Amino acid sequence: MEEEWDGDVAAARALQEALAEKVSLRDGYAKPLRTIAGFDVGFEDGGDTTRAAAVLLDADTLEVLASEIARIPTRMPYIPGLLSFRELPALLLALEALPQAPDLAFVDGHGIAHPRGLGIAAHFGVATGLPSIGVAKKILVGSGSEPHELRGAYTPLRHKGAQLGWLLRSKLRCNPLVVSPGHRVSMASAADLVMRFTGSYRLPEPTRLADRLASRRDEKHAARH
DNA sequence: GCGACAG
DNA sequence: ATCTTGTCGC
Numbered sequence: 728m729e730e731e732w733d734g735d736v737a738a739a740r741a742l743q744e745a746l747a748e749k750v751s752l753r754d755g756y757a758k759p760l761r762t763i764a765g766f767d768v769g770f771e772d773g774g775d776t777t778r779a780a781a782v783l784l785d786a787d788t789l790e791v792l793a794s795e796i797a798r799i800p801t802r803m804p805y806i807p808g809l810l811s812f813r814e815l816p817a818l819l820l821a822l823e824a825l826p827q828a829p830d831l832a833f834v835d836g837h838g839i840a841h842p843r844g845l846g847i848a849a850h851f852g853v854a855t856g857l858p859s860i861g862v863a864k865k866i867l868v869g870s871g872s873e874p875h876e877l878r879g880a881y882t883p884l885r886h887k888g889a890q891l892g893w894l895l896r897s898k899l900r901c902n903p904l905v906v907s908p909g910h911r912v913s914m915a916s917a918a919d920l921v922m923r924f925t926g927s928y929r930l931p932e933p934t935r936l937a938d939r940l941a942s943r944r945d946e947k948h949a950a951r952h
Numbered sequence: 953g954c955g956a957c958a959g
Numbered sequence: 960a961t962c963t964t965g966t967c968g969c
Contacts, residue, residue, distance in 0.1 A: 767959090768959070768960080769959090769960070769961090770959090770960055770961070773961080773962090774960075774961075805958090805959060805960070806957095807956080807957040807958070807959090808957075808958085810958055810959055811958095813959080814959070814960095835958085835959075836958050836959065837958055840958085841958080842957095846958065847958075847959085861958085863958050863959085864958080864959090865957090865958060865959090866957095866958085867956095867957065867958045868956095868957085868958095899969095900968090900969070905958085941960095942960090942961095943961090
């Protein structure tokens with residue numbers, strides 16, 4: 728029988744507040760960047776199995792250096808604001824499966840653009856010590872004006888008077904991404920770093936590739952051999 | 953009290 | 960997130 732999570736929401740929130748204090752919003756990643764990696768999570772068996780994907784890329788050529796998938800039984804349900812407790816364990820296993828840690832991690836979900844400043848990308852960064860950035864498709868908290876239509880345009884995401892991230896138009900005619908610093912990445916650098924690794928798709932390459940591995944859909948095609 | 957609410 | 964085909968628009 729699996730160890731169920733205790734259901735203590737208050738305790739989980741308190742832990743987030745404590746961990747949020749360890750987040751660094753100063754650029755602390757290697758320059759120049761040698762490798763980067765994308766992380767995402769998906770579910771199988773109707774949600775019983777949590778599946779995490781990690782894709783390591785060469786920061787200069789975007790060549791895929793390694794792709795790993797880690798599976799573990801799901802321990803807790805999705806609760807807005809507590810996503811990292813549900814998905815981080817699998818993500819850490821996927822990271823360990825990589826031949827080497829990346830200089831910078833792109834995580835699907837929010838960085839500090841979270842009610843208590845600790846979205847999954849920030850939690851991942853503090854837990855591993857690795858520089859990280861959150862790349863989400865929807866806002867969790869805060870608001871901002873619609874960025875200009877042009878690709879690469881961005882506007883600040885604000886909440887309670889502070890800036891938590893950016894609304895980034897990574898692709899023409901597509902809804903903006905919500906980008907926020909995770910750990911060891913500054914607010915000023917976050918959007919630029921995401922655009923630097925974005926090709927012709929809405930999602931930056933690291934996250935886009937991890938997304939495809941984490942979601943089930945592509946093996947429906949890959950299985951054909 | 954009534955919504956909103958990453959994945 | 961996941962269950963799922965075709966379809967409208969650029």
